[in-house]
Amino acid sequence: MNDSRTIVLTGVSRGLGRAMTEGFIERGRTVAGCCRSASAVKQLRKKFPAPHRFDAVDVADDAQVKAWAAAVLDELGPPDLLINNAAIINANSPLWKVSAGDFSRVVDVNLKGTFHVLRHFVPAMVRRRRGVIVNFSSGWGRSTSPEVATYCATKWAIEGLTRALAEELPQGMAAVPLNPGVINTEMLQSCFGADASAYPSPQEWARRAVPLLLKLRDKDNGRALTVPP
Numbered sequence: 710m711n712d713s714r715t716i717v718l719t720g721v722s723r724g725l726g727r728a729m730t731e732g733f734i735e736r737g738r739t740v741a742g743c744c745r746s747a748s749a750v751k752q753l754r755k756k757f758p759a760p761h762r763f764d765a766v767d768v769a770d771d772a773q774v775k776a777w778a779a780a781v782l783d784e785l786g787p788p789d790l791l792i793n794n795a796a797i798i799n800a801n802s803p804l805w806k807v808s809a810g811d812f813s814r815v816v817d818v819n820l821k822g823t824f825h826v827l828r829h830f831v832p833a834m835v836r837r838r839r840g841v842i843v844n845f846s847s848g849w850g851r852s853t854s855p856e857v858a859t860y861c862a863t864k865w866a867i868e869g870l871t872r873a874l875a876e877e878l879p880q881g882m883a884a885v886p887l888n889p890g891v892i893n894t895e896m897l898q899s900c901f902g903a904d905a906s907a908y909p910s911p912q913e914w915a916r917r918a919v920p921l922l923l924k925l926r927d928k929d930n931g932r933a934l935t936v937p938p
């Protein structure tokens with residue numbers, strides 16, 4: 710177990726982000742999380758009061774992320790673990806039938822949102838020359854399927870962005886792309902339909918993923934990782 714005390718995590722309202730939030734807090738870590746849903750933020754604040762903090766932030770909006778990062782860094786200092794988990798998927802469709810607006814939105818959240826979070830949190834981590842960055846990729850960041858080309862494009866981009874970032878970080882830090890596996894969340898239900906129920910719940914997944922995340926350290930820099938099934 711490493712000494713990751715403070716964890717910044719995006720996409721905490723449901724799915725994997727919510728399950729990680731609970732898993733980290735159960736293990737004594739402090740979580741600063743965000744999502745867009747104001748009602749989820751309200752509920753999380755009630756269930757997990759300070760030192761944890763939860764904020765309504767759209768990661769696609771650089772100005773919102775900037776304000777959030779400033780507040781979190783001021784209150785909790787640089788994170789030991791920064792997790793870019795928030796993402797969306799396009800409704801199943803051949804690429805040429807995806808609207809320009811829908812394509813842009815997936816890129817804005819999955820790719821630009823990750824970049825916004827990195828650009829506002831990583832400078833403080835680099836100054837301290839410590840901390841691990843995990844950018845959520847996907848099986849579809851390393852392979853492809855029909856009808857999810859837009860999503861695949863963003864997750865392949867996350868792999869490249871993260872591995873290049875890993876080459877830029879000072880010694881003592883790490884950046885890794887992580888394929889979480891296949892988990893029964895709203896996102897999976899969107900692309901798999903009823904078949905999603907054959908896969909593990911986010912809570913079952915978190916029992917494997919949270920210890921793995923807490924064990925990451927500088928020696929893992931640049932490794933493309935997968936949560937084992």
Ligand SMILES: NC(=O)c1ccc[n+]([C@@H]2O[C@H](COP(=O)([O-])OP(=O)(O)OC[C@H]3O[C@@H](n4cnc5c(N)ncnc54)[C@H](OP(=O)(O)O)[C@@H]3O)[C@@H](O)[C@H]2O)c1
Nearest residue numbers: 720722723724725745746767768795796845891892894896
């Ligand atoms: N489930 C799987 O099988 C699977 C497989 C491979 C990869 N992944 C990856 O794992 C991560 C989590 O996926 P999931 O299955 O847990 O998805 P999910 O159930 O749909 O949850 C997505 C989370 O991201 C948040 N979010 C979406 N857009 C946002 C935005 N613009 N700003 C801030 N937060 C935003 C959502 O909250 P709000 O709607 O409240 O903003 C929600 O908390 C994603 O990166 C996904 O690509 C999942």
